[in-house]
Amino acid sequence: MSYENLLVDSKDRIATLTINRPKQLNALSRAVLEELDRAMSALETDAAVGAVILTGSGDKAFVAGADIKEMAAFSPSEAHAYSLRGQAVLDRIDCMSKPVIAALNGFALGGGLELAMAAHMRVASEAAQLGQPEVNLGLLPGFGGTQRLPRLVGRGLALEILLTGERIGAAEALRIGLVNKVVPAGELVDACHNLASKILSRGPLAVRAVLEAVNRGLEGSLQEGQRLEAALFGLAFATADMREGTTAFLERREAKFAGK
Numbered sequence: 001m002s003y004e005n006l007l008v009d010s011k012d013r014i015a016t017l018t019i020n021r022p023k024q025l026n027a028l029s030r031a032v033l034e035e036l037d038r039a040m041s042a043l044e045t046d047a048a049v050g051a052v053i054l055t056g057s058g059d060k061a062f063v064a065g066a067d068i069k070e071m072a073a074f075s076p077s078e079a080h081a082y083s084l085r086g087q088a089v090l091d092r093i094d095c096m097s098k099p100v101i102a103a104l105n106g107f108a109l110g111g112g113l114e115l116a117m118a119a120h121m122r123v124a125s126e127a128a129q130l131g132q133p134e135v136n137l138g139l140l141p142g143f144g145g146t147q148r149l150p151r152l153v154g155r156g157l158a159l160e161i162l163l164t165g166e167r168i169g170a171a172e173a174l175r176i177g178l179v180n181k182v183v184p185a186g187e188l189v190d191a192c193h194n195l196a197s198k199i200l201s202r203g204p205l206a207v208r209a210v211l212e213a214v215n216r217g218l219e220g221s222l223q224e225g226q227r228l229e230a231a232l233f234g235l236a237f238a239t240a241d242m243r244e245g246t247t248a249f250l251e252r253r254e255a256k257f258a259g260k
Contacts, residue, residue: 005032006039007057013050014196015043018057025064026056028111030082037089044096050204051196052096054119055103056112059185062104062128063112068137083142086111090118090143095215097208099199103192104128104179109167114143117152120211122178123192124170125185130178131167151218153178203241204259
């Protein structure tokens with residue numbers, strides 16, 4: 001499958017999806033959103049892919065935001081539709097059954113931070129800058145930023161970031177839990193691949209079940225989430241992976257999971 005704004009490469013069951021608009025600092029246009037939707041759908045069903053790394057081309061930006069030039073001409077109804085479409089595309093990423101890691105190689109602002117937050121984990125270079133600057137344009141986030149940010153860092157910190165529109169550096173993003181780790185820029189790709197490889201060495205059905213338990217559990221109450229967890233825990237005992245994993249542990253050897 002070919003794309004005008006994306007690059008997709010796979011190695012060792014890890015697909016790297018790169019938003020490739022360096023002159024526009026990888027800004028999210030409507031065309032980019034549609035290609036992202038198609039690409040993530042294809043990666044979801046590709047049996048040869050076990051994890052996805054999402055990043056931006058160049059060393060300046062992951063995604064510096066939405067395409068303001070395109071967006072400035074929207075009518076209210078067009079803006080509403082654009083917001084709903086962006087939310088749907090990011091929801092697809094959030095609900096992937098395969099781990100998605102955002103590699104933040106520079107600016108992750110506005111729609112870029114919203115995209116990063118839709119990934120399951122975030123690794124940032126030391127030079128990364130994160131923020132939701134929409135209030136500086138007389139706007140608010142439209143791709144889920146007002147909802148995902150409080151869930152990641154808490155209400156107070158989220159409101160400070162959203163209401164001031166100020167950027168935060170990678171170290172501060174790590175301190176408040178917005179990113180999982182910070183590494184030197186030259187080590188970003190390797191760090192993301194190492195994280196993905198570590199996850200892929202675990203039981204694949206268990207990894208999928210964890211993603212489902214966390215994603216669906218956060219949508220309801222603690223009690224509802226625990227009921228889902230118990231159901232998935234029980235189902236795990238019907239798998240060959242569970243038998244292999246427990247047997248390998250008892251025999252003090254490395255497990256060889258088959259995804260069955």
